[in-house]
Amino acid sequence: MHSWFWPGIPVCISSALILAVSAVCSGCYTLKQGTAMLGYLNRAIPLEDLTEKGGEEDRRFAEQVEAIRRFAMEELGLKESKNYTRYVELDRGYLAAVVSASAKDSFTRYEWWFPVVGKVPYKGFFNPNDARKEQAKLEKKDLDVWIRGVSAFSTLGWFRDPLYSYMKEYSTGELADLIIHELLHATVYLKNHSQFNEELAEFVGSEGSRLYMEKISSSGTAPAASGAAGAEQEAADAKADGSAYIAFIQELIAELDGVYTSGISREEKLKQKAEIIAAAQKRFAENYDTLFKTEWYRGFSTLKVNNAYLELYRLYYEENDWFKDLYARSGADLPAFIATAKTLTGKSADPRVELEEKLMNKR
Helix, strand or coil: CCCCCCCCCHHHCCCCCCHHHHHHHCCCHHHHHHHHHHHHHHHCEEHHHHHHHCCHHHHHHHHHHHHHHHHHHHHCCCCCCCCCCEEECCCCCCCEEEEEEEECCCCCECCEEECCCEEECCEEECCHHHHHHHHHHHHHCCEEEEEEEECCCCCCCCCCCCEEHHHHHCCHHHHHHHHHHHHHHHHCCCCCCHHHHHHHHHHHHHHHHHHHHHHHHHHCCCCCCCCCCCHHHHHHHHHHHHHHHHHHHHHHHHHHHHHHCCCCCHHHHHHHHHHHHHHHHHHHHHCHHHHCCCCCCHHHHHCCCCHHHHHHHHHHCCCCCHHHHHHHHCCCCHHHHHHHHCCCCCCCCCHHHHHHHHHHHCC
């Protein structure tokens, strides 16, 4: 992964980017991004070909993908499709570079508008150099900017979303989370409601993956560990560290938000912002070994943190467990939860209210 991507950002693994649809629908942006996207799709081979021509690892990967797809569509009720039935070999560990931006003195995210999908708080590029050019334009507008790599995106049914070679390195749980997350986007997508779309997909991907792992563990069909001994414990440690990191970032966001919403001058806000971030990074470094079990997040202490980076956590990770709480109150039935989400119109100002009303009226 390129040095200007920080690999510790959790959304890198399961990020829903509606890049392909945007590329097809948006002026001159179409030419470069659409051509690159179609180039990938044209290189895709059927998963069966990978199984026949590849080795044991390829066969196991294809079997896992097909089992996850069946679970997602047949048991969770996600939309039937040919997504993840084709495979693309890539020479890098990410699919696209994605640019996000925010005001420097508030968590006001910058948004792009595209036909079909409406407003989205990111813009994706298959060529990282194009992402850097977009970054430069935004920085001239005095915005905080962040570029990240993403490993998957949903085309909302416009194309058959393929698998990519780097996904073979994912654990079964990570692969299930990614596929269910992206299939949820292809099943439920509300125009101009990016926050809701991402948080819903994040919750369904995580809970769906948990249920899938629970199923294969109880049935004895879980794949044998292919890596070093203790891989299961390593996965548990990584998950725990991810939760701890998100909690730390959310505390930092809350502290900064208090400054941004105060009545002090912009100059003073920026001064306090720098001081708060520096103090948080110092605290993070000093307490790292007591907070985390892996080395995955240690780089945060030297990261050039800005609002665009932090805003990603406001977009992808809810702060108050709202979806988890609603899921529990409505019966903790994920297929029913998804079925209700599929009936949302997206016309209300807040899809959360509509989802809650529909779920609770079924109780």
